[in-house]
């Protein structure tokens with residue numbers, strides 16, 4: 441059983457002793473990402489131990505990512521082809537949102553740049569002016585990644601820059617990283633954590649004890665034990681900010697199916713009467729899931745909705761996962777940093793969780809307290825963590841709030857639910873002026889905000905008058921030139937499937 445014998449205050453102003461021994465609790469995606477990064481990049485100065493339970497499984501459904509994961513992989517010297525082969529990965533150019541604005545409507549939030557911006561105004565102002573004048577086509581006509589996704593095409597290389605991420609098998613990804621981490625010197629211990637000991641004076645964690653009585657002492661503990669937050673919550677009572685008044689979904693059902701065709705280079709998110717469904721294509725199978733709000737859909741209904749919608753034979757039994765959207769009050773408390781689900785979970789709509797693991801690791805490494813933990817270090821980490829989570833929260837809530845759907849009690853609820861004041865401001869600013877300004881910590885670019893706001897049906901009443909600096913003919917020529925460039929690039933691309941076959 442877990443024990444907890446101390447208060448919930450943060451570290452005092454004093455420095456702790458130097459940090460030499462790092463203990464990572466949990467061997468899911470978060471644990472192995474942290475172990476790989478720390479061992480490869482700071483391993484000479486640290487002794488790193490990872491403890492995972494053989495019997496408690498990983499959540500295992502984080503299979504879609506966003507582009508910065510490529511930078512993380514580069515930092516770790518990960519060979520892309522080896523990683524893709526080991527994890528049955530495919531390329532991801534964005535997410536298609538079907539039935540989100542209204543039934544039978546779809547749009548793609550792509551990772552690419554749409555059009556070309558100028559100093560005063562982004563591309564969408566020029567496009568909005570064109571629409572006012574009666575031309576301009578679709579906003580997505582000006583984005584190579586979006587058009588390639590629609591046509592199931594993909595390639596990249598020196599002469600073909602593409603902004604992309606991956607879909608991968610989460611279990612295989614953990615295995616792949618484990619190999620790298622152990623090779624880089626991480627000590628791997630299998631066992632169930634039964635007890636967490638703390639210093640009676642500082643409340644900092646001193647060691648964890650396993651069921652076989654083995655005790656592992658450390659200076660810094662990284663809690664990667666998933667939703668339960670064995671160290672950060674059960675032992676340190678850090679507290680959790682529950683965001684379910686802003687994010688209605690609290691349950692998911694996941695099931696894998698056999699592929700029925702070539703993998704598409706994007707994630708599909710299809711809204712239903714009480715949430716949404718995902719489809720994530722891998723090389724060898726498809727990951728599917730239904731995210732729903734248990735107040736508006738029973739588990740049986742959810743199961744039937746999912747099984748009715750999927751294609752291909754199921755490869756396992758659908759599995760229910762419950763979650764409480766929100767974040768840990770502190771991402772770093774005393775000498776414990778929480779990563780992954782232990783630090784919070786917004787919800788999987790824009791594939792941000794693995795990204796947050798990565799930013800947490802990078803932030804920890806930049807602030808790494810070799811000489812001892814100071815309160816200023818902890819505060820800095822937590823301030824950045826807060827602003828990052830707040831910006832993602834706004835982006836995700838926007839998908840539920842800005843919609844024309846009124847066809848079920850769930851969507852009625854979304855229409856009337858309160859939203860964070862910062863999001864109200866962003867929506868009003870865009871609606872009234874067409875402007876988007878990013879918050880500190882916002883991982884989504886202006887392109888993402890405009891694609892999703894307009895995709896969800898929010899069209900600005902105005903555009904930036906810098907677009908009037910062009911004559912109508914110049915504007916028409918400018919847009920036609922950009923569209924032609926995109927068409928030419930996409931027509932030269934191979935199919936995603938053919939590229940994968942050749943590349944791997």
Ligand SMILES: Cc1cc2nc3c(=O)[nH]c(=O)nc-3n(C[C@H](O)[C@H](O)[C@H](O)COP(=O)(O)OP(=O)(O)OC[C@H]3O[C@@H](n4cnc5c(N)ncnc54)[C@H](O)[C@@H]3O)c2cc1C
Nearest residue numbers: 466467468469470493498499502504633666780781793794
């Ligand atoms: C429905 C759903 C869909 C998602 N989809 C995406 C997505 O598409 N993209 C994305 O980026 N993220 C997604 N996520 C989030 C993603 O799955 C997680 O961020 C990621 O898998 C990290 O999980 P974790 O390592 O924090 O926890 P887990 O995978 O739960 O791992 C916890 C680890 O702790 C260990 N452990 C627990 N208790 C003990 C104990 N007592 N002793 C020893 N070890 C213990 C377990 O053995 C395990 O190794 C999704 C999440 C959900 C719920």
